[in-house]
Amino acid sequence: MKPTVAVIGSGMAGVEAASSLIRHAGDDVNIVMVSDTGILALRPFFIYPPYSKLFRNPARTHLDLRKAAGRRGIELQQWQADEIDPISRVIRGNGHSLPYDYAIVATGAGMRPAEVPGLAENAYTIWGFEDSLKLAHAVEQMIVRAKRGERQRIVFNIAKYNKCGGPMYEMVFMTETHLRKQHVRDLFDIAFTTAEPAYIAAFGAKLHEATEREFADRGITARHSVDLKEVQPNLAIFADGSEEPFDWMIGFPPYIASTTFAGLPVDDRGFIQADMSTWAVDGTERLFAIGDGANFPVKQAFLALGMAGTVARNIADDVAGKSPDDRFTPLSMCIMEQFDSGLYAQVPLVWDGDGSSPVAVDSVRASDYTVRDNRLWQVGKMGMYMTMVAQMGTFHTFHEGAIWSAMEKMIKGMEMVTPSPV
Ligand SMILES: Cc1cc2nc3c(=O)[nH]c(=O)nc-3n(C[C@H](O)[C@H](O)[C@H](O)COP(=O)(O)OP(=O)(O)OC[C@H]3O[C@@H](n4cnc5c(N)ncnc54)[C@H](O)[C@@H]3O)c2cc1C
Known part of the structure; x- marks a missing residue:
C-alpha cells in the first residue's frame, strides 16, 4: 500500500508541494489534492488588471488544474475542508472524508x-x-x-x-x-x-x-x-x-487565515502554528502547514514555494525510510513592478518563531541582501510569470529543477549588470 499524501489547497504553495512530491517521491506515494476551486490563482499578477487590459482576462491568471492533475497522477477532489483530525489522520468537510498518511495544509489567507x-x-x-x-x-x-x-x-x-x-x-x-x-x-x-x-x-x-x-x-x-x-x-x-x-x-x-481548522494550534489570526524549519504543525505528526496559511509573519509566494519544497522533500525521505533533514531557511525574493522600471530585492530573513520580535534581515547572511532598480527587472517579472504558467500549470516545480537553476543564473547575471539604488 502506498502512503496517501493529502494536499489541501491549490494555490501556489499547494501546487508547488504536489509538484515537488512528484519530483522526489514519484510513484511511491498517492497524491490527493483537495481544493474548493480546482484552480491555481496566480495572485502576484492580480496587480495588473487596473493598468493592462490583457490581464483583465481571468484565463491569464487562473489556471484550471483538472486536466494537468490527471496527467501527472494527482487525484484532484473539489470540496472545502473544514476539519482535520491529526490523531486519526482524517480530513473532513462538506460530507467528504479523506484519510491520510501525510497531510500538507496550504489553504492560504483571507482579508478582514x-x-x-x-x-x-x-x-x-x-x-x-x-x-x-x-x-x-x-x-x-x-x-x-x-x-x-x-x-x-x-x-x-x-x-x-x-x-x-x-x-x-x-x-x-x-x-x-x-x-x-x-x-x-x-x-x-x-x-x-x-x-x-x-x-x-x-x-x-x-x-x-x-x-x-x-x-x-x-x-x-x-x-x-x-x-x-x-x-x-x-x-x-x-x-x-x-x-x-x-x-x-x-x-x-x-490579514486572517482563510480557514480556521478547529483542533489545530493557531495564532490570534487563525494562522497554523508550525515549526519554522520543517513546517510540521506543532504537537502533531505527519501534518504540515505551508504558505500564507502558516504562521510565518510575512506572506509571500516566494516563501510559500520554499516551504512547499522543504516539506515535500522531507516527506519523500520519510517514505523512503531516510532521515528527513531538509530545513527551511527564509530567503525572500521580490520584483516590485513600477510600470516604467522594476525594483528587485533578495532578502535573507530571520525570525524568532514565537512572534516576540518581528521578522528582520538576517545579519549572518547580510551578503545575500541585494536591492537593484532597473527596467530589466520589469522584464524579469514577466519572464517569471510565463515560467510559472508553464511549470505550475502542469504540476512541474517552479522553485527547483533545471529551469529554476537557469533562472537563478540569469538573476545573478542581472544583479551584476544592474545598479543598486542605495
Ligand atoms: C495583489 C497581490 C500581489 C502579490 N504579489 C506577490 C509577489 O509579487 N511576489 C510574491 O512572492 N508574493 C506576492 N503576493 C503574495 C502571494 O500571492 C501569496 O503569498 C501566495 O499566493 C500564497 O499562496 P498560498 O498557496 O499559500 O495561498 P493561496 O494562493 O491563497 O491559495 C490557497 C488555496 O487554498 C484553497 N482553499 C482555501 N481554503 C480551503 C479549504 N478550506 N478547503 C479547500 N481548499 C481551500 C484556495 O482555493 C486556494 O486554492 C501577492 C498577493 C497579492 C494579494
Missing part, C-alpha cells in the same frame, strides 16, 4: 477589512481578482475625470495586521506611472500611508531607503507608522489624529 470601520464601504481594496477588476474601473474613471480637468487626490493605505505590503507599493508606483503615461499626472495628488514602522519594514533598511527615494522622485507624499482607524466617505482617519482627505482610496486590509 471590517477591522477598520468604513474601509470596505469607502475604499477600493486589493486581494482577489474581482477587487482588481473593480479598481480597473475606478482607474478608468480617474482618467475620465482628469481629462475633464478635475483635480483628484488618491490615498493608498496598508492597514495594521496586513502581512504582505509589497503589492501596495507596486500599485502606488504603477498608478503614478500610468497617470503620467496618460498625460494627467499633474492633476493628481498621491499620498501613501502604511502602518509598517518603515517602508516594506520586514525587508530591511536598503529597501526602505530605495522606496523612500522612489516616493520622492515621483512626487508622492508618504508616511509610515500610521495606523488607519476609520474611513469615512472621502476621509481617512488615523490613530494619531491625523487625517487624509481623498477622492479615491485604495487599501490593503488586515
Whole structure:
C-alpha cells in the first residue's frame, strides 16, 4: 500500500508541494489534492488588471488544474475542508472524508477589512481578482475625470495586521506611472500611508531607503507608522489624529487565515502554528502547514514555494525510510513592478518563531541582501510569470529543477549588470 499524501489547497504553495512530491517521491506515494476551486490563482499578477487590459482576462491568471492533475497522477477532489483530525489522520468537510498518511495544509489567507470601520464601504481594496477588476474601473474613471480637468487626490493605505505590503507599493508606483503615461499626472495628488514602522519594514533598511527615494522622485507624499482607524466617505482617519482627505482610496486590509481548522494550534489570526524549519504543525505528526496559511509573519509566494519544497522533500525521505533533514531557511525574493522600471530585492530573513520580535534581515547572511532598480527587472517579472504558467500549470516545480537553476543564473547575471539604488 502506498502512503496517501493529502494536499489541501491549490494555490501556489499547494501546487508547488504536489509538484515537488512528484519530483522526489514519484510513484511511491498517492497524491490527493483537495481544493474548493480546482484552480491555481496566480495572485502576484492580480496587480495588473487596473493598468493592462490583457490581464483583465481571468484565463491569464487562473489556471484550471483538472486536466494537468490527471496527467501527472494527482487525484484532484473539489470540496472545502473544514476539519482535520491529526490523531486519526482524517480530513473532513462538506460530507467528504479523506484519510491520510501525510497531510500538507496550504489553504492560504483571507482579508478582514471590517477591522477598520468604513474601509470596505469607502475604499477600493486589493486581494482577489474581482477587487482588481473593480479598481480597473475606478482607474478608468480617474482618467475620465482628469481629462475633464478635475483635480483628484488618491490615498493608498496598508492597514495594521496586513502581512504582505509589497503589492501596495507596486500599485502606488504603477498608478503614478500610468497617470503620467496618460498625460494627467499633474492633476493628481498621491499620498501613501502604511502602518509598517518603515517602508516594506520586514525587508530591511536598503529597501526602505530605495522606496523612500522612489516616493520622492515621483512626487508622492508618504508616511509610515500610521495606523488607519476609520474611513469615512472621502476621509481617512488615523490613530494619531491625523487625517487624509481623498477622492479615491485604495487599501490593503488586515490579514486572517482563510480557514480556521478547529483542533489545530493557531495564532490570534487563525494562522497554523508550525515549526519554522520543517513546517510540521506543532504537537502533531505527519501534518504540515505551508504558505500564507502558516504562521510565518510575512506572506509571500516566494516563501510559500520554499516551504512547499522543504516539506515535500522531507516527506519523500520519510517514505523512503531516510532521515528527513531538509530545513527551511527564509530567503525572500521580490520584483516590485513600477510600470516604467522594476525594483528587485533578495532578502535573507530571520525570525524568532514565537512572534516576540518581528521578522528582520538576517545579519549572518547580510551578503545575500541585494536591492537593484532597473527596467530589466520589469522584464524579469514577466519572464517569471510565463515560467510559472508553464511549470505550475502542469504540476512541474517552479522553485527547483533545471529551469529554476537557469533562472537563478540569469538573476545573478542581472544583479551584476544592474545598479543598486542605495
Ligand atoms: C495583489 C497581490 C500581489 C502579490 N504579489 C506577490 C509577489 O509579487 N511576489 C510574491 O512572492 N508574493 C506576492 N503576493 C503574495 C502571494 O500571492 C501569496 O503569498 C501566495 O499566493 C500564497 O499562496 P498560498 O498557496 O499559500 O495561498 P493561496 O494562493 O491563497 O491559495 C490557497 C488555496 O487554498 C484553497 N482553499 C482555501 N481554503 C480551503 C479549504 N478550506 N478547503 C479547500 N481548499 C481551500 C484556495 O482555493 C486556494 O486554492 C501577492 C498577493 C497579492 C494579494
